[in-house]
Amino acid sequence: MNADFHRILTLLRKEKGVSQKQVAASLGISQALLSHYEKGIRECGLEFVVKVADYYGVSCDYLLGRSPDRAGLTLSVEDIPDSDEPGKQNIMQHGSIMPVLNKKLITNSLHIVFDMLAKGGNASLTKEVSSYIMVAVYKMFRKLYGLTPKNQSTMFSVSKVRYSQLCDAAMHESVADIDCLDQNVDLGDMRPLEDRDDFELTTQSLAENYPLFYSSLQNLISNVEDTLGKDSGKK
Structure with missing residues (x-):
């Protein structure tokens, strides 16, 4: 399992303000097993990843650390909003993207x-x-x-x-x-x-x-x- 998974799993639970016991009950596993997942002691299966994603309303890619966006979006430079004043072109010459x-x-x-x-x-x-x-x-x-x-x-x-x-x-x-x-x-x-x-x-x-x-x-x-x-x- 991706090294980010247990960190993000813990972060989402704490942000939601719920206990391990509550989350474990909602996901149909024991609190001890959830604790092991959050600490990275044990690895879970794909079915559990999908359940967690549905429970917290995030994408599997976000859970696995494959995307920093909660919805799992991957960004190109064109997707990132330009904060320059409206109408002003952001021109970069002589270089890469x-x-x-x-x-x-x-x-x-x-x-x-x-x-x-x-x-x-x-x-x-x-x-x-x-x-x-x-x-x-x-x-x-x-x-x-x-x-x-x-x-x-x-x-x-x-x-x-x-x-x-x-x-x-x-x-x-x-x-x-x-x-x-x-x-x-x-x-x-x-x-x-x-x-x-x-x-x-x-x-x-x-x-x-x-x-x-x-x-x-x-x-x-x-x-x-x-x-x-x-x-x-x-x-």
Whole structure:
């Protein structure tokens, strides 16, 4: 069975807010067997996969980790909505389709990130998340800019020798500040997180609230976790 199956099986049950006992009864198996399936200790048959898919209202491909979309859709670059302003053509020259695809995945995912920040209404959190993303973009732009010695270094005020490490330090500081906000650590002028309900999410609510952008986020998550390496068997 696909390594993603037990993780997704557990995720769907927890998002639905039901116990293993309830799900097992609905699916006609024992709670112990369902527990083994969720932990990846035992493998199930195709009939059970179909039952689970029907029970949670998702596709078998989603359950098996073959598609990041709950309905099992596979996306081409043309399927991903373009967040550029209406009427503006998104033209990429001198390259493969990959830059266009990744641009859409990143841009559309950022729509969700910044909408979450807007709903959360915490200026300090917004500042730190924005700072992290801007520094990351700045660093990658400078890496590309520096690939040829013909480009003038005078475009930047921070030296070539220092900028990369300073970017890393700035991003680490933003993450540290976000962790402090999360733990309500007093940082002077930083506003603590008060209401966290706006950050409560499920795959179902994401799909409903962001029908145009959610598939991009799911594909981005899948791509990044393929790069990072999935924690098989961990929760």
